[in-house]
Amino acid sequence: MALKTQIVVVGGGAGGLELVRKLGVRFGREQFDIILIERNNTHIWKPLLHEVAAGSLDANLDEVGYRSHAFRWGYRFFRGTLETIDRENKQVVVAPLIDEDGSEITGRHRIRYDYLVVAIGAISNDFGTPGVAENCLFLDSRMQADRFRQKLLDQCLRVSRALTADQAAEKHVNIAIVGGGATGVELAAELYNAAAGLRHYGLEVFDEKRLIVTLIEAGPRILPALPEKLADAATAELEDLGVRVLTGTVVTEVSRQGVVTKSGEIVPADLRVWAAGVRGPDLLKDIAGLETTRSNQLVVKPTMQTSRDDAIFAMGDCCFFKPEGAERPIPPRAQAAHQMAATVFSNLCALIAGRSLQPFIYKDKGSLVSLSTYSTVGSLMGNLIGGRMAIEGRLARFVYVSLYRMHLIAIHGWLRGLGLIAMGRVNQVIRPRLKLH
Incomplete structure (x- = not known):
């Protein structure tokens, strides 16, 4: 045979x-x-x-x-x-x-x-930075994302209990995110969206004001894949939420207490996320x-x-x-x-x-970054029209969501893919806003 x-x-x-x-x-x-x-x-x-x-x-x-x-x-x-x-x-x-x-x-x-x-x-590239492997969380896999969520919820609960015991207490959840690319920026915004919802799920005295997020980028600006105008708009949106955005800041070490920068500043952090570069x-x-x-x-x-x-x-x-x-x-x-x-x-x-093979031709269709429910920014078309078209707001959000829908169709086919898209819309209505376990 x-x-x-x-x-x-x-x-x-x-x-x-x-x-x-x-x-x-x-x-x-x-x-x-x-x-x-x-x-x-x-x-x-x-x-x-x-x-x-x-x-x-x-x-x-x-x-x-x-x-x-x-x-x-x-x-x-x-x-x-x-x-x-x-x-x-x-x-x-x-x-x-x-x-x-x-x-x-x-x-x-x-x-x-x-x-x-x-x-x-x-996987994430720590560039040999001391303390990163031992003291940072990563978002390369589902397991790592689940681990971060559990640690985040535990820390929020600690702060909430401390506030309940002492109404005058100044307690916060400090999070440092290293890397101003799409992952770091999107996570920073999503954290505020999640924190705003926690008071509806048993943490009555906790809200987004108890969150202190610092986004650290070694380059001159965040989101280098996007036009500078859109990167500036994203920076402004993050700062309006409360995110401290540090650009041109090189991290030299990470400890359990926080992130150490080249200037000698120690950014205190209960949770430290590394999202700078891949290998x-x-x-x-x-x-x-x-x-x-x-x-x-x-x-x-x-x-x-x-x-x-x-x-x-x-x-x-x-x-x-x-x-x-x-x-x-x-x-x-x-x-x-x-x-x-x-x-x-x-x-x-x-x-x-037995036919001849074809070369791969990359067609840059642009980049999109979602700032949770607050905003979406990006550039479309890429080199398809010899330049970029900057988009923001509802149009950008629609296109961003469409990318995931296209992925569902690619792996499930049209019939099943469209069915899953419809089910996703239903789940948004009937399921809890946050996953707390």
């Missing part, structure tokens, strides 16, 4: 999940075996993690179970973490799966591939002799194939691709992962059919 052509995708993020769905629909199960390897049981769209962290979004309602999704769309799901790649035998090595008690669920094993796609995303996971560093960057990203050719092995593709935040003539590589954004997934799908189909 002839072996099936096996396509293995490692990583079930936005790009990886979209890709396996397309491959499952295109090839089916008879002559092809499409396999997704992912360490988590469920998928949540990464741009929503700041809402999960603040409690504004119940991830249990928006997550996608890989096993049920695999059954529906014709691929197989293996829970596990990539350990290494055996290029000579065309196999991926999956690390042992360990439960929370330290017991082994499944041992180390190997999975054959004819074509391999690495789409394991990226590839450590396991990608020189993996299997493939070419990687100093940030552990796999270097790919215009076809999205890795530079040293045409049977291995890489896409999303874990890959490095700098178009010819471009000043910078493709940025780590959800829209880039979506477009890369389409190119990888097309080129895998071309390889199997």
